[in-house]
Amino acid sequence: MKRNYLKTAMIFFACFGFLLATNALAAPKKIVIGHPACLSGKYAKAGEQAIGGVKACIDWVNNVYGGVQVAGKKLPLAYKYYDCESKKEAVTSLIARLITVNKVNVVFSAYSSGLTLRGAPVAESHGMLYMDHGGANNKIFRQGFKYIVQTIGPATNYHQGTLNMIQKVDPKAKKVALAYEDSEFAKMVMHGAEGHAKKLGFNVVFKRTYPKGVTDLTPLLSALKASKPDFIIGGGHFEDGQLFNRQMADLDIDVKALSLIAAATLPAFYKALTSMAEGVMGPSHWEYGVKYSVEEAKKVGLNWIGPDQDEFVALFKKALGKEIIPDYHAAEAGAQVLAYVLAVEKADSLDTRKVRAALGDLTFMSFYGGWDVDDTGLQVGHSMVDVQWQMGKRIIVWPKEAQTGDVAYPMPTFAEKARGKVALPR
Amino acid sequence: MKKEITKYYPLIPVFAAYLLLFLIGRNISGMWQLVAMLLFYCALGQAFNIFLGMTGYVDFGYVAFMGIGTYGMALAITKLAHIEGLGIGIIIIGFILALLMSTLLSVAVGAVALRLRGAYFAIATIGVNEGFRFLIEGARIWNGSEGLIFTAQLNEILGREAASSLMTYWADIMVLIIAALAAFVTLYYMRSKIGYALTALREDEDAAKVMGINVTKYKIIAFITSACFAGLVGATSWALKTPYVFPPEVFEIHYTIEAIIIVLLGGAGTLLGPVAGGLIYGISKYYLAIFMPGFQLLIFAPIIIIIIVLFPEGVVGMLKYRLKDSALARFII
Numbered sequence: 001m002k003r004n005y006l007k008t009a010m011i012f013f014a015c016f017g018f019l020l021a022t023n024a025l026a027a028p029k030k031i032v033i034g035h036p037a038c039l040s041g042k043y044a045k046a047g048e049q050a051i052g053g054v055k056a057c058i059d060w061v062n063n064v065y066g067g068v069q070v071a072g073k074k075l076p077l078a079y080k081y082y083d084c085e086s087k088k089e090a091v092t093s094l095i096a097r098l099i100t101v102n103k104v105n106v107v108f109s110a111y112s113s114g115l116t117l118r119g120a121p122v123a124e125s126h127g128m129l130y131m132d133h134g135g136a137n138n139k140i141f142r143q144g145f146k147y148i149v150q151t152i153g154p155a156t157n158y159h160q161g162t163l164n165m166i167q168k169v170d171p172k173a174k175k176v177a178l179a180y181e182d183s184e185f186a187k188m189v190m191h192g193a194e195g196h197a198k199k200l201g202f203n204v205v206f207k208r209t210y211p212k213g214v215t216d217l218t219p220l221l222s223a224l225k226a227s228k229p230d231f232i233i234g235g236g237h238f239e240d241g242q243l244f245n246r247q248m249a250d251l252d253i254d255v256k257a258l259s260l261i262a263a264a265t266l267p268a269f270y271k272a273l274t275s276m277a278e279g280v281m282g283p284s285h286w287e288y289g290v291k292y293s294v295e296e297a298k299k300v301g302l303n304w305i306g307p308d309q310d311e312f313v314a315l316f317k318k319a320l321g322k323e324i325i326p327d328y329h330a331a332e333a334g335a336q337v338l339a340y341v342l343a344v345e346k347a348d349s350l351d352t353r354k355v356r357a358a359l360g361d362l363t364f365m366s367f368y369g370g371w372d373v374d375d376t377g378l379q380v381g382h383s384m385v386d387v388q389w390q391m392g393k394r395i396i397v398w399p400k401e402a403q404t405g406d407v408a409y410p411m412p413t414f415a416e417k418a419r420g421k422v423a424l425p426r
Numbered sequence: 427m428k429k430e431i432t433k434y435y436p437l438i439p440v441f442a443a444y445l446l447l448f449l450i451g452r453n454i455s456g457m458w459q460l461v462a463m464l465l466f467y468c469a470l471g472q473a474f475n476i477f478l479g480m481t482g483y484v485d486f487g488y489v490a491f492m493g494i495g496t497y498g499m500a501l502a503i504t505k506l507a508h509i510e511g512l513g514i515g516i517i518i519i520g521f522i523l524a525l526l527m528s529t530l531l532s533v534a535v536g537a538v539a540l541r542l543r544g545a546y547f548a549i550a551t552i553g554v555n556e557g558f559r560f561l562i563e564g565a566r567i568w569n570g571s572e573g574l575i576f577t578a579q580l581n582e583i584l585g586r587e588a589a590s591s592l593m594t595y596w597a598d599i600m601v602l603i604i605a606a607l608a609a610f611v612t613l614y615y616m617r618s619k620i621g622y623a624l625t626a627l628r629e630d631e632d633a634a635k636v637m638g639i640n641v642t643k644y645k646i647i648a649f650i651t652s653a654c655f656a657g658l659v660g661a662t663s664w665a666l667k668t669p670y671v672f673p674p675e676v677f678e679i680h681y682t683i684e685a686i687i688i689v690l691l692g693g694a695g696t697l698l699g700p701v702a703g704g705l706i707y708g709i710s711k712y713y714l715a716i717f718m719p720g721f722q723l724l725i726f727a728p729i730i731i732i733i734i735v736l737f738p739e740g741v742v743g744m745l746k747y748r749l750k751d752s753a754l755a756r757f758i759i
Contacts, residue, residue: 039720083719085711088668088675089466093459093712100456114675117575118668121593122459143577143669144586182563182571184672211564212571 031068031350032078033058033337034104036094036119041086043111043134046329048320050111050133053330054079055319057337060307069345077337084110088118095119099126105350106131106340108333113137113184120145129352129359131340132377133332137188141376147352149359150379151336151371155185156192158283159233161384162259163193165398166231167200169409173256177206177229179220179244180261181236189261193233205229214240217247225253235260235282242272249276249414256410257281265387265394278391279411279423283384286331286368287394288313290385290402297365300401306338306366335368369402391422433617436697436759440609443701444468444602451598462598464708466663469605470681471688471700473655476612477648478686479695480621482628483543485649486682487535487551488656490558491528492664493676495657497562498524499665500574507579516583521661528657529650531558536649540642543631552679559677573672580669597666604662605701608655613697615648616759624648628695691733693740697759702741706733 035054038047058077061067067074080102084090091110098104099122107123109116109132116135120143123130130148132140136155140148166173176197180186187209197204206227210220217240224232232248232255235241241263248258257279263269264282273280290309297304307315312334316326326334340355343362347354363372363381372381386398390408397407406425444465451461474488502520506512512519539550563571580589615621623644626634635641664676684707692703710729714722737744742758749755 037719040723081719083715083722085715085723089463090711090715092667093463094715096459097456097716114670114672117577117670121577121590121668125590125594137575139575143575144581145577183674184572187572211560 028075028105028350030076030078031070031106031344032080032102032104033106033108033340034095034098034102035079035081035108036084036091036098036110036115037081038086038111038115039083041084043086043115046111046134047083047086049327049329050108050333051081052316052320053326053332053334054081054108054337056312056315056326056330057306057334059315059319060311061337061341064307064311065305065341068341070348070350077341080104084115086111086115088115091115091119092122095122095128096126099123099128105129106355108133108336109135111135111329113140116140117143120148123147127352129340129355131336133336134329136185138192138378139188141378145377147356149339149356149373149377151339151368151382152332153285153379153382153384154192155188156195157382158189158261158384159193159259160196161386161398162233162257162281162283163196163200163202165386165407166257166409167202169407170230170256173230174201174203175205175228175230176202177224177227177232177234177255178204178208179206179224179232179234180209181214181234181240182209182211183236186236186261190234210236210240212236212240214243217243218251221247221251221253225251229255231255231257231259233259235263238263238266238268241282242269245269245273245276245280249417252414254413254415258411259283259386264389267394270389270392270394274392275417275420275422276414277389278417278421279388279408281386281388281397281407283386285328285382285384287328287385287387287396288325289394289396289404290367290369291396291404292365292367292369292402296401300365300370302363302365302370303342304365305342306335306368309367312367331368335366335371338366339364339371388423390424432756434613435756437609437613439698439757440701441606443698443705444606448602458595458598460708460712462601462667463712464705465598465601465605466659467684467688467708468701468704469601469608469655469659469663470685471692471704472605472608472612473652473659474685475652475689475694475696475700476608476615476655477652478689479699480612480615480624480628480648481645482694483540483645484548484686485551485652486548486679487553487555488652488685489677489679489681490535490555491532491653491656492660492681493555493559493671493673494527494531495524495660496664496671496676497568497574498527498657499661500576500669500671501568503576503579503583503665503669504574507576507582513583517666520665521658524657524661524665525654528653528660532650532653533646536646540645540649555677555679555682559673562673568671571673573670575670577669580666593667593669597662600662600666601659604655604658609697609701611651611655613759615651616697620644620647687730689740691730691740693737693743693746696740696742696746698745699740699742706741 062076067076082094106129111134113135132150138154180190241260259281265284270277294304343355343358347358370381385402387394388397395405408423408425412421451458499520506516623639627641688703692699
């Protein structure tokens with residue numbers, strides 16, 4: 001009797017072991033993207049957009065593209081996300097859960113450089129691919145992380161397109177003034193702009209920062225006026241950008257071009273300043289209206305993948321169930337899905353090392369623009385777009401492959417704007 | 427001798443809770459980072475309780491001590507990484523710097539703010555926190571608003587593998603040790619003259635003064651002790667676990683609010699309270715974030731209100747009351 005029990009138990013354990021082994025060896029039925037998203041807290045707005053962007057592109061991959069081709073099979077993408085509340089303590093615990101409990105194949109970082117940095121050591125310790133669509137700080141990629149790859153353009157690139165454009169449209173303009181907010185992000189943008197300006201042969205005649213939450217920029221602008229720049233680049237956030245423009249008008253500081261980060265691309269900027277904002281520019285990772293397409297990709301010798309812009313917008317609205325236009329947070333998160341899909345197909349594997357290596361060799365174009373990373377994972381293939389207010393409308397004026405109109409250069413003086421003159425290309 | 431030992435009995439449930447957390451983290455796959463988060467909240471509550479719980483003063487600028495401790499460790503790593511042969515010694519120097527800097531800041535703040543009471547004290551401490559942050563940013567001290575990122579230096583000092591295990595495991599073990607040490611110091615204070623003096627001043631500061639207690643001295647002792655532990659928590663949980671410091675993040679008042687909630691949930695002035703508060707707070711937040719992403723704060727706020735209304739003395743305060751005549755009473759204080 002005892003022997004029978006023993007036999008039964010042995011057979012049972014053998015079957016159980018076999019089942020476990022076959023389960024472990026079984027090919028995956030889907031590819032899961034994990035994301036400690038910022039659904040609440042200070043980055044909630046960017047977080048919601050990112051979720052919409054990821055869902056929209058997953059929808060496209062599964063239903064239009066037909067899934068991800070890997071090891072002779074088409075696998076669908078799935079998406080698992082939690083709310084990290086924009087807090088670093090939650091980011092690490094949720095990434096660990098996504099990797100160990102949900103068994104995701106890739107982790108998308110939370111928004112911001114700080115939260116991206118917080119999650120990187122945990123992802124690295126699990127040998128997990130970690131894709132960054134919200135941390136623009138270049139220093140993240142100098143820390144020696146092996147599995148991190150960036151989709152968002154680095155902060156140092158923000159004003160490079162503006163400088164390239166001005167050099168092209170007005171080679172005589174040589175004097176540039178830099179005036180940025182004193183914050184981690186804006187100062188990184190300023191370092192990049194300064195380096196690029198010098199490389200292009202511009203003369204930096206003024207360089208200064210102003211504190212966060214500033215309420216009066218008159219002293220800084222008066223000093224800036226005395227340096228007689230041809231054009232000004234700077235900014236930090238919406239409030240100080242608006243103040244910058246308004247007080248430039250008060251002090252009659254007329255320059256050929258003004259480009260402000262973060263503020264000038266927002267509709268609220270023109271609403272608050274009306275005619276004073278005419279001709280003012282701002283860089284953005286992506287704007288609704290960009291003209292990236294299969295044809296543009298062919299022209300620059302890149303492969304195209306993903307939905308076109310209108311298809312992406314429709315999928316985004318469907319994903320969130322809201323009638324809102326996606327912003328760049330959505331576009332970069334969506335483009336990251338496409339980059340991952342191409343890399344898995346190129347590697348023909350889900351192995352982190354192979355996919356990371358494939359991402360390093362990957363170049364392509366999508367509705368978001370170009371995509372390419374260097375050896376450290378830093379994004380080098382994506383160009384910022386420059387947006388300019390012309391007749392109360394946001395026109396994408398740079399780069400050529402994305403533009404919806406020519407640049408209005410030089411922009412009207414503040415006296416002309418007060419008389420009703422609008423910015424129009426010549 | 428027996429009496430000496432029995433007075434430390436209340437540490438048993440505290441240490442048992444930490445041991446249980448450690449075992450869960452070590453043995454259940456995917457739980458370590460959750461345990462790390464819970465340990466952070468427990469350590470934060472335990473450190474904050476030394477001042478709030480024992481004096482009744484609410485320090486809204488408490489996070490400044492965590493921030494300065496983070497800077498202490500960050501400066502040691504960034505400034506000494508190039509010196510060969512120091513190795514792990516840099517981390518020890520970092521802890522010493524964190525302790526020194528948080529002590530100096532607490533002495534400076536305490537000397538002024540502890541002359542105030544109630545709302546005036548609370549407002550003054552908020553001012554110190556914000557003022558200190560703007561000083562670092564405005565005067566461009568320690569790289570100003572750009573902050574410090576030092577994972578690469580940590581790799582250089584310890585090697586990639588060791589640095590990785592420091593960031594994902596050993597830093598959390600250090601937090602556990604700090605939390606346990608804070609509990610021990612709390613009990614030591616409770617059972618000594620310092621604790622009796624602090625209890626007297628918490629109940630009625632003027633009466634305590636009349637009775638001949640040097641209230642300023644004891645308030646400063648509690649304030650500096652609490653600040654030192656905050657500095658150590660910052661140096662480990664923020665600088666070693668996440669090798670970067672951005673001023674807006676390490677001086678974010680939100681962490682002080684979290685510390686207050688943890689202490690009040692568990693029971694201010696109790697030994698086990700911060701552990702109970704940290705666990706309730708951390709576990710609720712974690713599982714609500716998983717099962718109801720985006721809505722957890724809507725659900726969490728009423729939960730906190732209900733707990734505080736039902737147990738105004740905190741969960742451990744209620745337990746203490748219920749168990750006062752039982753054999754368990756000596757373990758729960």
